[in-house]
Amino acid sequence: MNKFVREARLWLIGIPVLLWTLIPIYHIFLFSISTKDSAFSGRLWPEHPTLRNFGIVFREEHFYLHHFWNQIWNSLWIAAATGVITLAVATCAAFAISRLKVKGGRTVMNAALFTYFIPAAFLAVPMYKAMGTYGLLNSRWSLVLAMVTLASPYAIWVLKQASDKLPWELDEAARIDGATPLQLFRLVYLPLMLPSLVAIGTYALLLAWNEYLYAFLLLSHENTIPLAVGLGHFLSSDDSPWEILMATALVYGLPPAAIYYAFRRYMVGGLTSGAVKT
Amino acid sequence: MASVAFSKVEKSFGNTKVLHGISLDIADGEFMVLVGPSGCGKSTLLRMLAGLEDISGGNIAIDGRVVNDVESKDRDIAMVFQSYALYPHLSVRDNMGFSLRLRDEKRDVIAERVGKAARILNLDPYLDRYPRELSGGQRQRVAMGRAIVRDPKVFLFDEPLSNLDAKLRVAMRSEIKALHQRLKTTTVYVTHDQVEAMTMADRIAVMNEGRIEQLGEPLELYDRPANLFVAQFIGSPAMNVFEGLYRNNAVEALGAHWPVSGAHAAQDQRVKYGIRPEHLDLAPRGIPAEVVVVEPMGAETELLLKVEDQRITMTTHGRSSIGPGERAFLAPRLEHVHLFDAASGARL
Numbered sequence: 001m002n003k004f005v006r007e008a009r010l011w012l013i014g015i016p017v018l019l020w021t022l023i024p025i026y027h028i029f030l031f032s033i034s035t036k037d038s039a040f041s042g043r044l045w046p047e048h049p050t051l052r053n054f055g056i057v058f059r060e061e062h063f064y065l066h067h068f069w070n071q072i073w074n075s076l077w078i079a080a081a082t083g084v085i086t087l088a089v090a091t092c093a094a095f096a097i098s099r100l101k102v103k104g105g106r107t108v109m110n111a112a113l114f115t116y117f118i119p120a121a122f123l124a125v126p127m128y129k130a131m132g133t134y135g136l137l138n139s140r141w142s143l144v145l146a147m148v149t150l151a152s153p154y155a156i157w158v159l160k161q162a163s164d165k166l167p168w169e170l171d172e173a174a175r176i177d178g179a180t181p182l183q184l185f186r187l188v189y190l191p192l193m194l195p196s197l198v199a200i201g202t203y204a205l206l207l208a209w210n211e212y213l214y215a216f217l218l219l220s221h222e223n224t225i226p227l228a229v230g231l232g233h234f235l236s237s238d239d240s241p242w243e244i245l246m247a248t249a250l251v252y253g254l255p256p257a258a259i260y261y262a263f264r265r266y267m268v269g270g271l272t273s274g275a276v277k278t
Numbered sequence: 279m280a281s282v283a284f285s286k287v288e289k290s291f292g293n294t295k296v297l298h299g300i301s302l303d304i305a306d307g308e309f310m311v312l313v314g315p316s317g318c319g320k321s322t323l324l325r326m327l328a329g330l331e332d333i334s335g336g337n338i339a340i341d342g343r344v345v346n347d348v349e350s351k352d353r354d355i356a357m358v359f360q361s362y363a364l365y366p367h368l369s370v371r372d373n374m375g376f377s378l379r380l381r382d383e384k385r386d387v388i389a390e391r392v393g394k395a396a397r398i399l400n401l402d403p404y405l406d407r408y409p410r411e412l413s414g415g416q417r418q419r420v421a422m423g424r425a426i427v428r429d430p431k432v433f434l435f436d437e438p439l440s441n442l443d444a445k446l447r448v449a450m451r452s453e454i455k456a457l458h459q460r461l462k463t464t465t466v467y468v469t470h471d472q473v474e475a476m477t478m479a480d481r482i483a484v485m486n487e488g489r490i491e492q493l494g495e496p497l498e499l500y501d502r503p504a505n506l507f508v509a510q511f512i513g514s515p516a517m518n519v520f521e522g523l524y525r526n527n528a529v530e531a532l533g534a535h536w537p538v539s540g541a542h543a544a545q546d547q548r549v550k551y552g553i554r555p556e557h558l559d560l561a562p563r564g565i566p567a568e569v570v571v572v573e574p575m576g577a578e579t580e581l582l583l584k585v586e587d588q589r590i591t592m593t594t595h596g597r598s599s600i601g602p603g604e605r606a607f608l609a610p611r612l613e614h615v616h617l618f619d620a621a622s623g624a625r626l
Binding site: 167169170172173174175176177178179183187188191192 | 376
């Protein structure tokens with residue numbers, strides 16, 4: 001009986017959450033395979049499902065899509081660069097603070113936490129000024145740097161926590177075995193941190209991939225904006241081509257889904273099992 | 279192969295002093311065991327020798343060279359940790375060869391030395407496995423293999439058997455002992471288990487509260503403990519100790535006269551009378567006691583008795599027909615009686 005109640009409760013929570021998540025996605029999918037006329041018919045499945053919208057997207061056959069491939073490339077480039085740079089910064093910081101116990105580590109951690117009191121939107125104008133000063137406006141680097149700035153504190157925080165969980169004896173064993181700090185970092189630390197690194201890399205990557213406000217602010221040229229801003233342009237007319245917008249959105253949503261699927265194993269972790277007796 | 283010398287080594291963590299000037303010389307090829315209750319500073323001493331803790335005062339020398347400011351990796355030591363500390367992402371082979379790889383040794387040299395160590399430890403079949411695929415005993419052997427491969431001057435063991443079950447612990451104990459007899463490498467071994475210390479050591483340093491209470495060969499500690507702490511720490515079951523008054527070649531305690539032979543105590547001195555459980559006999563004219571518990575173990579029987587309110591344990595060979603609640607008469611063997619000063623605890 002108890003088990004039944006528990007199961008029922010889980011279902012009661014699970015089903016609404018599932019619907020809450022899936023209905024909008026289904027809505028996007030429905031629009032993207034509908035013709036312009038039937039998109040707003042209110043049916044659960046279009047009368048004449050079609051892939052024509054995707055053809056239009058991929059062949060850049062619409063006014064708003066003239067730079068589609070260019071913009072998706074921008075999105076990829078910015079997301080990847082943000083992921084890589086954030087990882088590099090945060091991993092080194094976490095290693096130095098957690099394993100090498102550098103002085104001032106606590107202050108850095110507190111500062112990292114403190115940044116969360118400041119909303120990102122609050123920093124948008126100062127960031128715009130800063131990028132302008134350095135002449136980076138309208139360069140993809142401006143968005144990358146801004147995103148690294150926003151992602152790093154959280155990344156450092158999470159990686160530091162994960163580092164702290166690695167058994168300290170491994171460092172000591174490596175030191176006795178003759179490892180320099182750099183060898184320790186490369187041969188012991190990085191392999192053991194891999195699950196966390198993948199998770200944090202993915203986090204930073206998706207943060208940049210999904211970013212709209214900063215992209216909209218810092219980049220203005222058709223050739224430099226990422227697809228997120230490009231999608232926004234669809235809404236600039238009164239008669240937006242919803243079915244094409246949704247088809248583009250669906251394409252835009254695929255890479256994150258693929259990344260999550262590919263790395264789902266690392267999101268759980270567990271590589272350190274067998275290191276020390278627990 | 280090397281000697282190790284601690285001279286007046288001190289260690290403080292903040293304001294807390296945990297080692298009060300330890301001096302200890304370990305000979306080349308010796309198997310030295312540091313034993314003591316937890317918190318006595320034995321692991322800290324070992325970690326200072328390993329270079330994992332700073333030295334607050336005094337000197338540590340390996341092979342005559344003071345290593346206070348020498349990095350761990352340049353001390354030519356190898357350490358086996360209680361938790362094994364195997365690299366989980368490396369196979370057994372790579373774990374064992376890790377230190378050689380860091381030294382940029384050639385592949386065939388690494389392969390040869392790992393192979394040799396694996397043969398010594400019977401790890402051949404497991405070389406390509408990962409630590410998580412091994413049992414506790416096998417992991418412990420890999421940790422030892424990692425130490426052997428380096429052919430260091432000194433082996434350090436930090437409670438290496440504490441995580442193993444009782445049966446495996448006994449087996450690994452003899453394996454480590456046999457390994458030492460084969461390699462004859464100077465070894466410093468830390469444990470809280472006095473049985474391990476007794477069975478493995480060439481010499482034992484019994485530590486308590488940051489000091490060495492006594493240093494000596496296992497049987498020396500057993501036969502002539504320097505003070506009450508060592509007397510009660512070494513030996514299992516522990517020595518019976520109770521307080522009394524020394525008078526006329528006997529100790530008056532628990533309403534009886536406990537015989538002493540050739541004592542060094544003064545008349546009417548307050549003393550602690552110590553007698554090991556195995557040095558008590560049952561005799562018709564002995565000191566009366568009440569049997570509380572009888573624990574037959576086959577080869578011997580352990581009796582828990584009461585003299586007044588003092589609990590006394592004794593072990594007898596073979597089986598005992600005596601039952602709980604009965605009266606027994608105890609006769610200490612004179613030559614095995616220990617007397618300690620009641621105030622200082624020092625041997626008399």
